[in-house]
Amino acid sequence: MAIAELTQAQRDQLLADHPGWGLARDGKAIERKLEFADFNEAFGFMTRVALLADKADHHPEWFNVYNRVELTLTTHDAGGLSQRDADMASAIDALL
Numbered sequence: 001m002a003i004a005e006l007t008q009a010q011r012d013q014l015l016a017d018h019p020g021w022g023l024a025r026d027g028k029a030i031e032r033k034l035e036f037a038d039f040n041e042a043f044g045f046m047t048r049v050a051l052l053a054d055k056a057d058h059h060p061e062w063f064n065v066y067n068r069v070e071l072t073l074t075t076h077d078a079g080g081l082s083q084r085d086a087d088m089a090s091a092i093d094a095l096l
């Protein structure tokens with residue numbers, strides 16, 4: 001399903017609203033890097049994100065090594081950032 005890509009002003013707002021996140025891939029994605037106490041904490045967090053993502057039908061790209069989790073949000077159906085990424089960033093931030 002096609003969904004609108006955010007405008008420059010909306011991208012700026014997204015970043016202002018989500019201080020932990022930074023732009024990536026020429027403004028086509030946002031990313032956040034997290035460090036937890038250990039693997040158990042990191043994977044527990046990933047499990048909670050996975051449940052959110054499945055419910056929202058919006059899935060992160062991510063990378064995990066031991067206690068580190070790197071998340072990238074983009075909307076494949078928009079070819080860049082959309083409101084779904086802003087909503088997912090908010091939902092993820094609320095878990096932290």
Ligand SMILES: C[C@H](O)[C@H](O)[C@H]1CNC2=NC(N)=NC(=O)C2=N1
Nearest residue numbers: 057058059060074075076077078
């Ligand atoms: C068919 C299904 O709803 C789509 O492919 C969903 C699944 N999860 C998705 N996740 C992300 N990050 N972007 C999408 O465009 C997307 N689309």
